[in-house]
Amino acid sequence: ETGVTQSPTHLIKTRGQQVTLRCSSQSGHNTVSWYQQALGQGPQFIFQYYREEENGRGNFPPRFSGLQFPNYSSELNVNALELDDSALYLCASSASVSSYNEQFFGPGTRLTVL
């Protein structure tokens, strides 16, 4: 069984640029959540996708957007990058939206904005 994978592993961008991060969910999982983790802090919830629809959003501006595809993989897009967007971006998949289902996290994408 393949776990959650994310690409790329590391990325360096400059202010104002746009970035797309990708996540492949674990086999059989239809729900994907994205988190941002700044250095030394716990992960912060960005949004969740369930069956290709957004199913909840955290306190992040609209320049953070996402997609989920029919195979349940997902993308996180960030426009107009700011220095504070530098962080580890984590993707987590779960078997459904129910809280009974644990979320399985990928290794993350480390984004550096210069």
Next chain:
Amino acid sequence: DAKTTQPTSMDCAEGRAANLPCNHSTISGNEYVYWYRQIHSQGPQYIIHGLKNNETNEMASLIITEDRKSSTLILPHATLRDTAVYYCIVRVEDGNKLVFGAGTILRVKS
């Protein structure tokens, strides 16, 4: 979601039990207690969760007080590989997100 309070860091000797406390005094009746850990440079890993009864699995035990205002995660025989940041999270029954605090840095020492 209710807020949790955890110690910033703890040390534990290898082979001994590690007891990690968590305070969640404002927890509601429909909120579960979840524990995740994050080993350096990896994504968080689910450990265990519970509502009101004590729970045990192959990784750990979760002890929840009768008033549900606090809980303790127990790693019965800590190893060096258990060194990580441990997060205690309370989550509503139909919640779609995990709200992480700063967590507890557990250092297991030989």
